[in-house]
Amino acid sequence: MNDETAELLFDVIGRLEKSIIARDCPAIVALRGERQLVLSDYDYLRDEQSATAFETRAAAKAQEIAATRWIFAVPQVWLITPDKVYSRAVSNHPLREGEQEAITWMSFDQSNGVDYGRVPYTRRPNGEPVFDDPEMFTVAVRPAEHMPGYTLLQACFPDS
Structure with a gap:
């Protein structure tokens, strides 16, 4: 990830x-x-x-402004198992055993391609979130159709 994309990532995460x-x-x-x-x-x-x-609208805007980079982020609840990562929408309900809240993000840069990551966070007893630093996945990731940003990526680059 280059400096300009990292700057955009920190802006969106913030x-x-x-x-x-x-x-x-x-x-x-x-x-x-x-x-x-x-x-x-x-x-x-x-x-x-x-x-x-929303992702379809974002893709239309990306094409309209000739976007060369973008960051897509959404809060989710993650459950990581030895075989898979499951995610669901955040809610007001308590987390189930093994679940963790995280900001899921996808970045695209025309010269560097696609990166994926997350920003895990926990909550203090009063409910105030405490955010970790952004993590970038270092293993090969193939996004599934339900992954945030997938529709945006496919709309901008159908062959990816």
């Missing part, structure tokens, strides 16, 4: 952390091309149709 502290859970995408746009959607985690609609 925005999402502030939203989570305010008890909001939007999906956020920052697109940088001929100009920079930041889009958010509070219905993203509601259902698959809402998620797909």
Whole structure:
């Protein structure tokens, strides 16, 4: 990940952390091309149709501004098993055993390709989130259709 993409990543993560502290859970995408746009959607985690609609709108904006890089991030609940990573939408319900809240992110840079990662966080007894540093996956990741950013990536680059 180059410095410009890392700067954009920290901007998006910072925005999402502030939203989570305010008890909001939007999906956020920052697109940088001929100009920079930041889009958010509070219905993203509601259902698959809402998620797909937001990513499709974001892809249209990415093409409109000739985006050369973007960051997509959304809060989720993760359950990591020896074989798989499961994720679900965040909610007001307590976490189940083994679950952890995290900001899931995907980055795209025209010269460096796609990276994936997360920002795990825990909550103090009063509910205040405490965020870790962003992590980038160092193992090969093949995004599934339900992964945040997948529709955006496919709309921008159908052969990826």
